[in-house]
Amino acid sequence: MRPSVDERQERILQLVRERGSLRVSELAAELGVSAVTTRRDVETLAELGRLRRVHGAVTWPERAAPAPVRHPVEAGAPVLGLLVPADQYYYAEVIQGARAAAAAAGARLVLGISKYRQEEDAAQIASMLAAGADGLLLTPNWAGTTPTAAEERTILGLQVPTVLLERRAAPGSAAAELDRVCTDHVHGACAAVRHLAALGRRRIALLLTETTPTAGFVRTGYHAGLDAMGLDQPEDLAEEDSESRLRRLPDLVAAKTVDAVLVHTDTEALILLQHLQARGLRVPEDVALVAYDDEMAALADVPLTAVAPPKRALGEAAVGMLLDRLAEEPGSDSPRRHLDLLPQLRVRRSTADDAAAS
CATH class of the missing domain: 3.40.50.2300 (Response regulator)
Structure with missing residues (x-):
């Protein structure tokens, strides 16, 4: 039977506590799960202060964060x-x-x-x-x-x-x-576009996971950011499904039609990064990437700038x-x-x- 998320994360903590430092790939091999799953668990544990991320590895924190002050739950409490x-x-x-x-x-x-x-x-x-x-x-x-x-x-x-x-x-x-x-989320997407534009990027594309409730707000913020910076959308990919857009974007980058992409979500951003690297395209030299959600963006081979709700x-x-x-x-x-x-x-x-x- 596959271990639960809690069991897997406890195993990660045990391994890091015993060995002091481990790379994500080593943890994935020990756990028998994908590197993406392991990165997600490590990101969660790091956000809680239970692990530290250092140069592609994870280590035991020097000291635990202080526990919040809690009042006991009393009879009649809400x-x-x-x-x-x-x-x-x-x-x-x-x-x-x-x-x-x-x-x-x-x-x-x-x-x-x-x-x-x-x-x-x-x-x-x-x-x-x-x-x-x-x-x-x-x-x-x-x-x-x-x-x-x-x-x-x-x-x-x-x-x-x-x-x-x-x-x-x-x-x-x-x-x-x-x-x-x-x-x-409108503000978050707009801030991402403004950041890219401030770096000199002028052909900023959007790769959107359409099935989420967040998608419409990210799209609105993306277009608001383009308008604020006086930019146009480089090429309309809205008629294609997510997988087709993922496959096409490396071609657009190679053709210099796109020089930056805002990607919702982290998972799509990691997959896009792999497609780009497979084509020999460099991040950020050939194309800048911003992920949306920041669940595991920091754990990518090239740590991804991300909008973090x-x-x-x-x-x-x-x-x-x-x-x-x-x-x-x-x-x-x-x-x-x-x-x-x-x-x-x-x-x-x-x-x-x-x-x-x-």
Whole structure:
């Protein structure tokens, strides 16, 4: 039986603790999993301060980060339900932030995982309410970037305070009056384009994973960035599927039609890097790359500059917003809140020389 994510990460910690330092390729061989999977686990553990990444290797941290102050969960303390599509990749850090904020406030967090299946949303919400959830933090699997009328009725029909997490309702809709905490992905993509343009790149392409709720916002930010810098999209690849675009981009780079690419997500960026290297094209000399998500971008052969959504802070802020709502007196008319958190641009070798990269 394949080990779970937790079991695999514990094995990584054990190996690094025993040997002091290991390369990602060595860890992958020990675990019998792909290098991409191992990089993702290492990135997660490094973000938590449980490992250090040094020059392509991982080492045991010199000292552990101090544990956050937590208040014990008391009888009658708030119970918060958190629905997310997955407990890995993007949402692992969101969960960590929510868990830490709930524990620090003396609240209990109940987790529901929908596995990106829309039909699981209702079942997971019902389970959390049955477990005594006083309020809900929801990342529902809507068919589009905003809810349909039926999906909106479902959310509005819940009888407990609700905060949307990384989901937006259409302006002017009833669901838009719910509290929400989101990443400003439009700003993140725009910042990436402005960074590339500031480096002198003028033919900036977009490689987008269309099936994610983030895709539309990244596209909007990309075009806003081009407009702000007075640039045009070098060639329209929107009519082709993701795999076709991946295959075509090295040709466009070789023809000097493209000199930079914003890639959503990290996985697509790593695959594109491999395609470019197979053609003998250099990053960043021939083409600069910026990944979007920053889950494992730093672990690429050429560490990738990346837009990093504030995933942990999203979980923390959402819990704080829900706790504030639960603490209100009955009949309170305090305004609803929409909080947008700005992602960070983390500059690495794929867009800068060694002197400029961090």
